[in-house]
Structure formats: C-alpha cells, structure tokens
Amino acid sequence: xxxxxxxLRAWQHRALSAWQAASSRDFLAVATPGAGKTTFALACALTxxxxxxHRRVVVVTxxxxxxxxxxxxxxxxxxxxxxDWSPRRDGRxxxxxxxxxxxxxxxxxxxxxLSRATVGALAIVDEVHHAGQDRSWGDGxxxxxxxxxxxxxxxxxxxxxxxxxxxFVRYEGAEAQPDFSYGYADALADGGVVRPVRFPRLDGRxxxxxxxxxxxxxxxxxxxxxxxxxxxxxxxxxxxGEWLPRVLAAADQRLRAVRREHPGAAGLVIAADVDHAHRxxxxxxxxxxxxxxxAVSDDPQASARIAAFAEGEAPWLVAVRMVSExxxxxxxxxxxxxxxxxxxxxxxxxxxxxxxxxxxLGEQPAWLFVPDDPRLRAHAEQIAQERRxxxxxxxxxxxxxxxxxxxxxxxxxxxxxxxAVDLAHGVADDGQLSLFAPLSxxxxxxxxxxxxxxxxxxxxxxxxxxxxxxxxxxxxxARAERAAAADAAGGTTEVQLAAPPPLxxxxxxxxxxxxxxxxSPAAHKRRLRTANTERVRAIVARSGMGxxxxxxxxxxxxxxxxxxxxxxxxxxxRLEVAEAWLxxx
Numbered sequence: 001x002x003x004x005x006x007x008l009r010a011w012q013h014r015a016l017s018a019w020q021a022a023s024s025r026d027f028l029a030v031a032t033p034g035a036g037k038t039t040f041a042l043a044c045a046l047t048x049x050x051x052x053x054h055r056r057v058v059v060v061t062x063x064x065x066x067x068x069x070x071x072x073x074x075x076x077x078x079x080x081x082x083x084d085w086s087p088r089r090d091g092r093x094x095x096x097x098x099x100x101x102x103x104x105x106x107x108x109x110x111x112x113x114l115s116r117a118t119v120g121a122l123a124i125v126d127e128v129h130h131a132g133q134d135r136s137w138g139d140g141x142x143x144x145x146x147x148x149x150x151x152x153x154x155x156x157x158x159x160x161x162x163x164x165x166x167x168f169v170r171y172e173g174a175e176a177q178p179d180f181s182y183g184y185a186d187a188l189a190d191g192g193v194v195r196p197v198r199f200p201r202l203d204g205r206x207x208x209x210x211x212x213x214x215x216x217x218x219x220x221x222x223x224x225x226x227x228x229x230x231x232x233x234x235x236x237x238x239x240x241g242e243w244l245p246r247v248l249a250a251a252d253q254r255l256r257a258v259r260r261e262h263p264g265a266a267g268l269v270i271a272a273d274v275d276h277a278h279r280x281x282x283x284x285x286x287x288x289x290x291x292x293x294x295a296v297s298d299d300p301q302a303s304a305r306i307a308a309f310a311e312g313e314a315p316w317l318v319a320v321r322m323v324s325e326x327x328x329x330x331x332x333x334x335x336x337x338x339x340x341x342x343x344x345x346x347x348x349x350x351x352x353x354x355x356x357x358x359x360x361l362g363e364q365p366a367w368l369f370v371p372d373d374p375r376l377r378a379h380a381e382q383i384a385q386e387r388r389x390x391x392x393x394x395x396x397x398x399x400x401x402x403x404x405x406x407x408x409x410x411x412x413x414x415x416x417x418x419x420a421v422d423l424a425h426g427v428a429d430d431g432q433l434s435l436f437a438p439l440s441x442x443x444x445x446x447x448x449x450x451x452x453x454x455x456x457x458x459x460x461x462x463x464x465x466x467x468x469x470x471x472x473x474x475x476x477x478a479r480a481e482r483a484a485a486a487d488a489a490g491g492t493t494e495v496q497l498a499a500p501p502p503l504x505x506x507x508x509x510x511x512x513x514x515x516x517x518x519x520s521p522a523a524h525k526r527r528l529r530t531a532n533t534e535r536v537r538a539i540v541a542r543s544g545m546g547x548x549x550x551x552x553x554x555x556x557x558x559x560x561x562x563x564x565x566x567x568x569x570x571x572x573x574r575l576e577v578a579e580a581w582l583x584x585x
Contacts, residue, residue, distance in 0.1 A: 024179070029181075084564075087117060114145075201370055295320075535578035
C-alpha cells in the first residue's frame with residue numbers, strides 16, 4: 001500500500017497513538033478549537049482504512065457548511081468523502097468515495113437507512129456535545145451508528161447546559177471522561193497552535209420598556225434580576241442605540257491596526273438574527289466606511305460566501321449561526337460578540353473562531369469585543385479553564401432553549417424550549433407580541449482593553465504588554481524572539497501513513513497534494529451534476545419530451561440508477577450521452 005506523508009502536531013501524534021492503542025469501541029478526543037481536530041480525525045481514518053481497505057468512513061457534523069469543509073480537508077489527504085450524499089432506504093454509499101459527510105439533522109431524520117451504511121464503518125462524530133440523551137439528534141445518532149466498527153467522538157467544548165448524557169461518551173459517576181484531552185491552556189503553552197485572546201469590554205446605560213410596559217434603566221454594573229439582565233443586553237445590542245455603533249467602530253479601528261502588520265486579517269460580527277446581521281453590516285458601512293459580507297443560515301449561498309471570505313481579503317464578515325464550531329477562517333483576528341446568547345458553551349464557540357494561529361506571524365493576539373454583561377465578563381475571565389460535562393448540571397428552561405437555538409443549523413428544540421425561546425425574544429404566553437422595546441443605549445467611555453487576557457496555563461496578564469491592548473507592531477525584540485520560539489514549539493512532525501485505497505469509478509486527478517486540493521472530487525461531481533441538469537433542460541426544450549422521460553433515457557444509456565448515486569465516471573458518461581443527443585436534435 002502506498003505511503004502518505006502527513007504533518008501532525010505533537011498533540012495530534014500523541015492522540016493518534018492513543019487512538020491506535022485503545023481497545024474500546026468508543027473514543028472521545030477533546031481538543032481546544034483551532035488545535036486541528038479534523039486533521040487528527042482524518043489521520044485516524046487513514047489508519048482504519050489501512051487495517052481494512054473496504055471499510056467506509058462516515059462523518060456526522062452539526063452544519064451543512066461543515067460537510068464541505070470536511071470533504072475538502074479529506075481530499076487534501078487523498079480521502080474521498082461525499083458531502084452531498086443523503087441516506088436512502090438501501091443505505092448504499094457512493095462507490096467512488098471512501099465514505100460520506102452528513103449532518104446531525106440528516107442522521108436524526110433517516111437513522112435506520114444510515115445504520116445500514118455504517119455497518120462495520122468508522123464513524124466520526126464532530127462536536128458530539130450537540131447530541132444529548134432523549135433529544136432527536138442524540139436518539140437518531142445512537143440508532144444510526146449502532147453497528148459501526150468504531151466511533152470517534154470529537155469536541156472542543158465537551159459539556160452541555162443540561163443534564164442529558166452525550167452519546168458514546170464514558171462517564172465516571174456523573175462526569176464525562178475523555179480518552180484524550182488537549183486544552184486551550186495546553187495549546188497556549190505549546191506555542192504556535194492557538195492565539196491568546198483579549199476581551200475589550202464596554203459599559204453602557206440602557207433604557208427599555210419591558211413586557212408589562214414598565215420602564216427600566218441600568219448600566220452593566222447595576223445588579224438586576226436575570227430577566228431584566230437579558231433585556232438590558234438586548235437593548236445594548238440594538239442597532240438604533242449608541243452602544244453597538246461605538247463598539248463596531250472600536251473593533252474596526254483595532255482591525256485596521258492589525259491589518260497594518262497582517263494585511264489579510266479579518267473581523268467577525270456574531271449577530272443575533274438575520275435582520276440584526278444586515279443592520280450590523282449597514283452600521284459598518286455607514287459608521288466605518290467598511291463593506292461587510294453577510295452569511296445567514298437561510299441564505300442558500302451562505303456556505304459559498306463563507307468559503308470565498310475565508311480565501312479572500314475582505315475585512316468584515318457578519319454571521320448568524322453560520323460561523324460556529326469547526327469553521328476554519330484563520331485570518332479572523334477581531335470579533336464582536338453582538339448576540340444576546342449568554343451560555344458558556346456558545347461564548348466559548350465564539351472565542352474558538354478567533355484562536356487559530358497562522359504560521360510565520362509570531363505573536364498574533366486576537367480581540368473579542370464583548371458587552372460588559374456580568375455573565376460574559378465571567379466567561380471571558382475563565383475562558384482558559386477546562387470543564388468536563390457533568391450530569392446534573394441542569395440549567396433553567398430559558399438557558400437550555402437559548403443554547404439549543406444557538407447550537408447550529410438544523411437544530412430542533414423541544415416544544416418547551418421553543419416556548420422559552422419565544423419568551424426570550426419578546427413573544428408573550430398568549431402569542432401576542434409583548435411591549436418590550438429598547439429605548440436607548442448610551443456607551444459609557446471606550447472599550448476597556450486592560451481586561452484580563454488569556455495567557456499560558458490560563459494566567460491573566462493585566463499589567464504586561466500582552467494584556468495592555470498595545471498594537472502588535474509595538475512588540476519588543478525580546479518578545480519577537482519568544483514568539484519565534486513559540487512557533488517552533490508548536491511545529492509539526494512528519495508521519496508516514498498508508499494512503500487511502502483506490503476506488504471504483506473514481507476519475508483520476510484528485511487526491512493528496514496541491515493538485516488534489518485544487519480539484520476537489522466532491523466539487524467536480526457537483527459540477528458534473530449541474531451540467532447534466534442543464535443538458536436535460538436543453539433536451540426537453542428541443543425535443544418536447546418531459547423531464548422524467550429524458551432522465552430515464554439518459555440513465556438507461558449511461559447504465560445508472562439515479563444521478564445522486566452515480567460515480568464521477570458515470571456522470572461523465574451520462575453527460576457525453578446527453579451532448580450526443582443534443583447534437584442529433
């Protein structure tokens with residue numbers, strides 16, 4: 001079998017050895033966002049295929065966007081994972097792929113069909129904490145992966161805001177036990193793996209009217225009940241107030257300073273909802289003179305927008321739920337937390353979008369501008385601490401619902417959670433709109449950049465240059481030397497793994513290396529399907545036949561059952577048959 005050279009970080013190499021040595025069917029790997037869980041998991045997949053070349057690999061992810069990201073990462077290693085596959089009754093996987101990538105929602109919708117496809121397979125469950133006991137995703141996943149050969153669960157934030165057990169996770173007493181753990185503090189100490197994050201905070205004086213019509217006024221430092229605290233935060237984030245434009249302007253100023261040394265650096269605004277995202281983009285245009293790309297979950301082009309943004313040099317991206325766990329945009333250096341979601345899980349996920357270090361930049365801190373809400377302040381101060389999921393940590397319904405709504409695309413909260421979400425967003429019990437309305441949000445001062453900064457082993461660095469908010473260009477020669485040493489410490493090791501086995505029906509030209517990365521097999525199949533669809537339309541227009549009849553005849557001549565199940569070679573043959581048909585018309 002052909003050897004393949006894969007570059008692994010030290011922690012990935014240790015984790016791969018632990019995976020290979022483990023005798024258990026289930027393996028939980030916990031690694032901080034930005035550390036490279038995908039590369040580690042794909043290395044595990046290569047070793048699994050080396051043991052059994054006919055074994056299949058099935059990856060389950062939280063979002064549609066991550067399906068393509070996983071497929072593209074796999075293609076760089078010569079591993080073909082089909083991101084556009086859907087489980088069917090017979091559970092057949094494409095013959096020209098080593099496996100497939102699908103979402104939790106797909107697994108929950110067709111668990112029995114998926115279970116047929118995963119018999120004897122390696123199952124990789126990305127961000128497994130999304131699947132909890134007695135929830136649709138968790139129940140579907142248990143059925144779908146029941147007969148898998150091994151199950152590799154991945155998580156960067158292995159805890160939930162409820163007491164539901166996470167599938168395929170081992171508990172001792174009530175505490176989840178990872179089989180391998182690599183925390184944010186570990187990654188900071190290694191250097192060159194993740195960035196330190198600073199949390200500039202801005203206070204304000206907010207005025208609002210609640211659901212009963214009562215007027216309130218409070219700063220973030222005023223102690224008030226949780227319901228009023230939620231309303232205070234939503235008031236601060238209103239695009240019609242002064243607070244949000246002030247924060248966006250400060251964040252843009254920071255990004256401009258960073259781009260002087262890192263020209264491709266970018267900023268991310270995490271918005272509350274679709275309308276809020278477009279209003280934030282408009283504020284960036286009007287207040288800062290900056291164009292912002294907008295990616296929201298109900299936009300069919302959102303994944304393409306994110307991919308283009310990741311590869312481009314545009315300064316700002318405004319997103320709702322789309323840029324969450326696993327989305328890889330290493331050039332993000334500045335963020336604005338402009339959502340009213342206050343759970344620790346979602347906050348950590350937001351921080352995770354900024355921590356991916358780029359090689360060759362030396363010290364490269366990131367900034368996440370946050371409201372000075374006490375809950376977010378506590379998350380920022382504790383971000384470097386590790387926490388395992390403990391059963392019995394039951395939050396109230398509003399917090400659970402808040403997290404379910406923010407957890408990612410396609411999530412389906414329970415009816416009780418839906419009701420809690422509605423109440424949190426201003427819908428009264430009787431279904432009538434409440435009287436809640438933001439009245440004003442006045443910023444008090446400028447964002448405080450002297451707040452504690454994440455550092456090695458989670459230490460705060462209040463008075464040091466790393467925590468002072470100074471521009472990156474002000475680093476001393478000694479700090480530059482330390483940064484270079486950190487880059488070296490976070491270096492990689494070349495590991496020889498078996499290349500993926502050859503596939504029936506695969507068209508030559510894809511695979512590992514630069515050429516394979518440039519020509520993604522999944523992207524090529526999408527282009528072939530699109531071309532086939534266009535030829536069918538043209539034949540229908542010229543011949544007067546119906547779409548169904550044309551498709552049946554093309555499938556018969558190309559000797560395929562359906563376009564969805566066709567290999568690259570079959571799609572190419574079908575396209576040639578269609579073009580020959582058109583030439584005769």
